[in-house]
Amino acid sequence: MEVAVTTCYHCGLDCVAEEIHYDDHQFCCEGCKMVYQLLNEHDLCTYYNLNDNPGKQQKIKVREDKFTFLEQDKIQQNLIHFQDETKAHVDFYLPQIHCSSCLYLLEHLHKLNDGIVSARVNFAKKEVSIVFLKEKTTLRTVAELLTSIGYEPYISLNQLQQQPANYQKGLIYKLGVAGFCFSNIMLMSFPEYLGLEDSEQNLQNVFRTIIFVLAIPVFFYSAQPFFISGWKALTKRFLNIDAPIALAVLVTYARSVYEVLSGTGAGYFDSMSGIVFFMLAGRVVQQRTYDQLTFDRDFTSYFPIAVEVIKKNLTVPTALPDIKVGDTLLIHNEELIPCDGMLVKGRGHIDYSFVTGESAPVTKEMGELVYAGGKQVGGNVEMLVMREVTQSYLTRLWTNDDSAADEIKGLSFLHGISKWFTVVVFAIAILGAAYWAWADPSKILNVVTAVLIVACPCALLLVGSFTNGNILRILGRNKFYLRNAQAIEEIEKVNHIVFDKTGTLTTSIKQKVEWEGAMLSWEDESMICSLAIQSTHPMSRAIAKHFIKFDKMNVTGVVEIPGKGVSGYIDGNYVQLGSRQWIQTSELDNKKALSEVLVAINHKYIGRFIISNQFREGLSPTLSFLKKNYKISVISGDSDKDEPFLRELLGEKAILKFQQQPEDKLKYIKSVQDEGDHVMFMGDGLNDAGALKQSNVGIAIAENSNNFTPASDAILEAGSFNRMPVFIKMSKANKVIIIITFIVSVVYNVIGIYFALKGVLSPMIAAILMPSSSLSILLLTYGASNLLAKKWKL
Amino acid sequence: MGVIILLLLVSISVAAIFLGAFIWNVKSKQYEDEYSPPIRMLFDDAPPKKETTESSK
Numbered sequence: 001m002e003v004a005v006t007t008c009y010h011c012g013l014d015c016v017a018e019e020i021h022y023d024d025h026q027f028c029c030e031g032c033k034m035v036y037q038l039l040n041e042h043d044l045c046t047y048y049n050l051n052d053n054p055g056k057q058q059k060i061k062v063r064e065d066k067f068t069f070l071e072q073d074k075i076q077q078n079l080i081h082f083q084d085e086t087k088a089h090v091d092f093y094l095p096q097i098h099c100s101s102c103l104y105l106l107e108h109l110h111k112l113n114d115g116i117v118s119a120r121v122n123f124a125k126k127e128v129s130i131v132f133l134k135e136k137t138t139l140r141t142v143a144e145l146l147t148s149i150g151y152e153p154y155i156s157l158n159q160l161q162q163q164p165a166n167y168q169k170g171l172i173y174k175l176g177v178a179g180f181c182f183s184n185i186m187l188m189s190f191p192e193y194l195g196l197e198d199s200e201q202n203l204q205n206v207f208r209t210i211i212f213v214l215a216i217p218v219f220f221y222s223a224q225p226f227f228i229s230g231w232k233a234l235t236k237r238f239l240n241i242d243a244p245i246a247l248a249v250l251v252t253y254a255r256s257v258y259e260v261l262s263g264t265g266a267g268y269f270d271s272m273s274g275i276v277f278f279m280l281a282g283r284v285v286q287q288r289t290y291d292q293l294t295f296d297r298d299f300t301s302y303f304p305i306a307v308e309v310i311k312k313n314l315t316v317p318t319a320l321p322d323i324k325v326g327d328t329l330l331i332h333n334e335e336l337i338p339c340d341g342m343l344v345k346g347r348g349h350i351d352y353s354f355v356t357g358e359s360a361p362v363t364k365e366m367g368e369l370v371y372a373g374g375k376q377v378g379g380n381v382e383m384l385v386m387r388e389v390t391q392s393y394l395t396r397l398w399t400n401d402d403s404a405a406d407e408i409k410g411l412s413f414l415h416g417i418s419k420w421f422t423v424v425v426f427a428i429a430i431l432g433a434a435y436w437a438w439a440d441p442s443k444i445l446n447v448v449t450a451v452l453i454v455a456c457p458c459a460l461l462l463v464g465s466f467t468n469g470n471i472l473r474i475l476g477r478n479k480f481y482l483r484n485a486q487a488i489e490e491i492e493k494v495n496h497i498v499f500d501k502t503g504t505l506t507t508s509i510k511q512k513v514e515w516e517g518a519m520l521s522w523e524d525e526s527m528i529c530s531l532a533i534q535s536t537h538p539m540s541r542a543i544a545k546h547f548i549k550f551d552k553m554n555v556t557g558v559v560e561i562p563g564k565g566v567s568g569y570i571d572g573n574y575v576q577l578g579s580r581q582w583i584q585t586s587e588l589d590n591k592k593a594l595s596e597v598l599v600a601i602n603h604k605y606i607g608r609f610i611i612s613n614q615f616r617e618g619l620s621p622t623l624s625f626l627k628k629n630y631k632i633s634v635i636s637g638d639s640d641k642d643e644p645f646l647r648e649l650l651g652e653k654a655i656l657k658f659q660q661q662p663e664d665k666l667k668y669i670k671s672v673q674d675e676g677d678h679v680m681f682m683g684d685g686l687n688d689a690g691a692l693k694q695s696n697v698g699i700a701i702a703e704n705s706n707n708f709t710p711a712s713d714a715i716l717e718a719g720s721f722n723r724m725p726v727f728i729k730m731s732k733a734n735k736v737i738i739i740i741t742f743i744v745s746v747v748y749n750v751i752g753i754y755f756a757l758k759g760v761l762s763p764m765i766a767a768i769l770m771p772s773s774s775l776s777i778l779l780l781t782y783g784a785s786n787l788l789a790k791k792w793k794l
Numbered sequence: 795m796g797v798i799i800l801l802l803l804v805s806i807s808v809a810a811i812f813l814g815a816f817i818w819n820v821k822s823k824q825y826e827d828e829y830s831p832p833i834r835m836l837f838d839d840a841p842p843k844k845e846t847t848e849s850s851k
Contacts, residue, residue: 046837100833107834123829171822180813183805206799210806 008032010150012053014533031058035150039105042112047105054101056150059315063332067147069306069317070140070155072348078160079139087117089131090139092146092153097126105149113137113145122126131645157320158300171225171287175280178222181214182273186767188214192266208260208267215269219253223276225283241418241461248456249276255449256279268453271766275458279618279773282465286472286485295483295712299395302686303338307331310382311681320389327385337374339385340392342367349562350374352564363581364604367506378562413735414464417742418457425455432757443759450761454752459745459773463738467781471734474789479717480727490697491731494679497626498669498691500647500683504701506613507718513546517599517607524606526551527570528599533783534558535566539597540577542611565597576600615645618722623649625725631677635660635668637687666690726792737784739779748773 006015009025010032020027023040027033028155035055038049046055069075082089096102102121115137118128122614128151131313132142143153188207196204206254223246230246233239256267278599308315308330309323314496320338323329328344331337334526337350346444352374361377364370370383374390389395429451436443468485475482482488497506520528529550531538537560558568576583583598585605597609608684626632633655634646640658647656657668669691681688681695686703694699700709703718716724752769755761788794819825 103830103833104837122823122827124827169820172825173817176813176816176820180809184809187805188802203798206802210802426818769808 007053008055009048010036010053010055011057012055013057029058031061031150034058035148038112038149039713044105044108044111047101050101050104051099054099056096056186058150062147062152062662066332067140067143069319070143071138072306072317072319075160075306075319076139077446079155083134087131088134088135088139089129090142091127091129092143092155092561093127094146094151095126095154096151097121097123097128102151106151109129109145112149115143115700116142116145116662125765131730140290156301157303159305160300160319171233171280171284174222174224175277175284177217178273178277178280181218181222182277182453184272185211185214185240185270185273189270189763189767190202193767200714211266211269212257212260215253215256215273216277218269218273219249222273222280223249226276226279239419239422240415241412241457241630244418244422244457245279245461248452248458251449255453266762266763268766270763271453271770274767274770274774275456279461279465282462282469282555284657285469286465299373299686299689302336304336307335307338323385324790325385325388327383329383331376331381331383333376333378333380335376337370337372337376337383338392339389339395340387341370341383341385343370344382344384348376348381349378351377364764378564412464412486414460414738418460421457421460425451425457428455428753428757434757435757440759447757447759449763450756450759451753454756454761454766454769455749459749459777460742462774462777463741463745463781465739466639466778467734467738467785470782470785471730474729475730475786478723478727479720480723480793481715481717483713487697488679488731491728492678492714492735494630494680494697496631496677497670498635498672498679498681498695500631500665500681500685500688500691501634501642502638503615503684504682504688505617505619505634505646506616507703510545510614511542512612513542514610514612515607516610520607522551522776526553527573527575527601528577530555530570531566531568531575535577537566539595539609539611540566543577543597543609546609553617568584573665574602576603616718620649621725622722627651627654631655633657633668633672635665635691639659662687662690666694669694682716684709726794729792730788730794733785733788737781737788740784741780744780745773745777748776 003010007013008015008028009030010027010212013028015026015028020030020033025036025037031056035058036048039045051188070079073557079091080088094102094106097106103123103183104247106121107119109130110116113132113136115130115133115135115677117133119128121128125140128146130142132139137616142154162302188211191204191207219501226242226246226249229240230243233243252268252272256269256272259265259267299613305321306317306319307323309318309329310316310328318327323339329338329341343364343366345366347366348368348370349361350364350370351361352371368788369386372389372395387393429448432447432451433444436447465485468488471488472482472485529547530553534540534546534555553570555568555570558566560566561578561582564582567574567576567578569575577597578600580588580596583600583605585598585600586609587605588598595611597611599606599608631653632650635648635657636642637660640656640657643656643658647654650656657664660668665683665688669681673679673694673696679695680697680699681691683692683700688700688713692700692712697712698712699711699716701716701718701721702709709715720727748769752766755765824831
């Protein structure tokens with residue numbers, strides 16, 4: 001028997017509570033109705049016409065004075081990025097943005113508050129830029145307005161810091177300029193290739209002058225990144241791939257300028273600008289960024305920007321960095337504890353799921369210690385600060401960073417090849433010079449420069465950047481987002497994979513629900529479910545999901561007590577679902593307290609649901625493939641109840657460690673690295689942050705890519721977990737493709753060097769070799785990687 | 795010959811216009827958000843520059 005449920009006009013969730021009607025529409029809660037009323041009043045109902053049920057559920061109310069901290073000058077200064085006498089510009093991150101309705105509503109904010117001049121959404125970044133009149137409205141009102149229509153701005157501690165500049169843009173400008181100059185230079189060079197009659201000497205000079213002028217921005221502006229990076233490497237006494245390239249560009253330019261000014265030739269401006277253009281294009285392809293993802297989040301992105309400090313019976317919103325040891329903080333329901341401290345008032349129900357991935361809240365009494373990163377569920381509590389924010393246990397995992405680890409990560413095998421390549425090219429140039437010193441000394445300079453022009457390792461750079469770029473794109477398409485190209489090479493070197501358990505091997509979306517107690521009748525089941533769907537607590541949701549079919553019964557007098565449970569009356573029966581502290585029973589005295597929900601009907605305990613994490617689908621084929629080729633460890637903060645299962649799956653050799661603290665995870669990774677292992681770590685929670693950073697490849701698993709993930713080298717969407725073996729294969733193929741394509745490109749170099757050594761490298765030969773080599777590289781690398789992707793169904 | 799030089803200048807300036815347009819596009823963040831602009835133009839009442847009147851009610 002299934003129940004016909006109506007869905008909420010605003011958010012699309014089932015309407016289960018008492019009927020809420022307005023304007024012929026059904027709503028699931030008062031919050032959704034209020035948003036609708038507000039929009040209706042201001043004639044913004046197009047919001048509902050663009051998409052069905054575009055809103056987000058509004059059951060959990062936002063505390064009224066939550067945004068008082070926005071009245072503080074210091075915080076305002078950091079959030080408002082531009083202001084003059086009358087107007088102020090502010091950007092808010094709104095994670096709720098998901099459809100065109102959001103866009104419509106947010107860009108019509110001025111209809112809701114006439115102090116707002118304009119609002120513009122950046123959909124990819126989920127940001128809204130708002131310009132408001134300082135006379136008519138304040139930052140706080142704007143934030144509250146957004147909250148009232150269901151888009152609560154997410155304001156975190158890292159907004160107090162300077163945002164890094166967008167360097168990608170500069171590269172795109174340079175690419176544009178190089179493309180413009182390259183194509184025009186090519187066009188102007190044709191008369192030179194085809195030969196001009198002597199009578200048209202003037203025309204030739206005109207062409208050469210224009211080319212000369214067009215090459216200036218290419219050399220001085222577009223080629224800048226290569227000079228800078230090459231120079232940086234040289235000052236560190238290290239020969240990277242950019243140094244010989246910069247040298248080749250410099251030599252080409254100098255020789256071309258000399259030829260044109262002296263009237264001895266047309267120079268190689270066309271080849272030079274072409275090379276610069278293609279190499280920049282390769283860089284842009286390789287530095288592909290994912291707007292919706294951030295790879296270097298630290299704790300500051302998770303922590304609130306301000307908390308309330310109690311001073312002489314008054315609460316003062318204070319920016320987080322200003323909190324001192326000895327302050328008393330007031331932590332509201334659903335707020336994060338920002339630093340380590342002692343509970344001095346109220347009872348803590350602290351949800352550390354953020355930190356550990358375990359969702360069952362931990363009860364803390366007065367006088368007990370609470371650690372940063374937990375979220376208070378339930379009433380307000382007061383706590384005494386014992387360690388400052390940056391000194392807290394969890395945040396220290398980030399701050400004691402190992403810059404040495406980063407440096408090792410930065411070297412590509414390309415640089416090694418390029419070193420040899422450069423040595424060989426110089427040897428050839430010297431041999432050529434020696435020969436011509438004997439045959440015809442006037443040609444020495446010509447030959448040496450021609451060899452350097454033709455044999456620059458730009459082909460190598462092109463191969464590397466285009467192959468990396470394409471593989472990043474293929475993996476990204478399959479929900480495996482790598483931070484940069486270097487991560488591909490790191491994956492290839494891995495020989496030891498370490499997994500976190502909770503949230504990584506297990507899923508947090510679907511839970512296993514087991515009933516312990518007397519058999520339930522259909523009516524009992526229906527009663528329990530009807531009550532469970534009233535609550536938004538993850539455990540109630542899990543129970544409601546567990547029973548697929550039930551009679552929806554009318555529940556009255558629903559009371560939900562955070563940290564305890566939910567109760568209500570059904571058909572005259574008083575039903576309670578909740579914690580052991582709340583529903584007292586003697587039956588469970590000596591049984592272990594797991595993640596459990598106790599059930600009582602009319603104050604009589606009838607049994608409990610045990611909720612445990614479920615292992616991911618496709619886990620066993622994935623792991624049995626990986627264990628054949630890699631050392632495997634599982635390291636978990638959890639108890640060892642899953643050890644038999646994992647042992648069977650992973651075999652005798654695997655190392656399984658349980659009840660590990662975040663710091664132990666980091667230490668373990670360090671210890672196996674010291675034994676010479678190249679470690680890949682897969683984890684999810686904040687507690688894995690240290691280990692993710694320490695490992696050679698840290699992969700953060702996210703249930704969906706909008707979730708927050710700690711800093712890592714890669715983000716894997718949980719649904720793609722079982723495709724990990726193919727991703728690893730693809731990363732390994734990357735190196736093979738690069739080497740094969742590079743060998744092909746060497747053939748072009750050999751042809752070019754043949755002409756250069758003979759002293760007859762005409763601009764035309766250079767201009768034919770250069771683009772054909774670049775194009776065949778492109779075709780080969782794209783062809784090969786896409787073919788493999790097709791074969792492996794990526 | 796004069797014609798060729800004239801054509802050259804014309805072709806380069808046309809290309810320069812496109813380069814300018816490209817730089818302008820990047821600057822105005824068109825490539826940063828590919829989703830909103832095509833949708834924004836479909837809204838019936840584009841966000842007005844000045845304060846709105848309540849007459850639309």
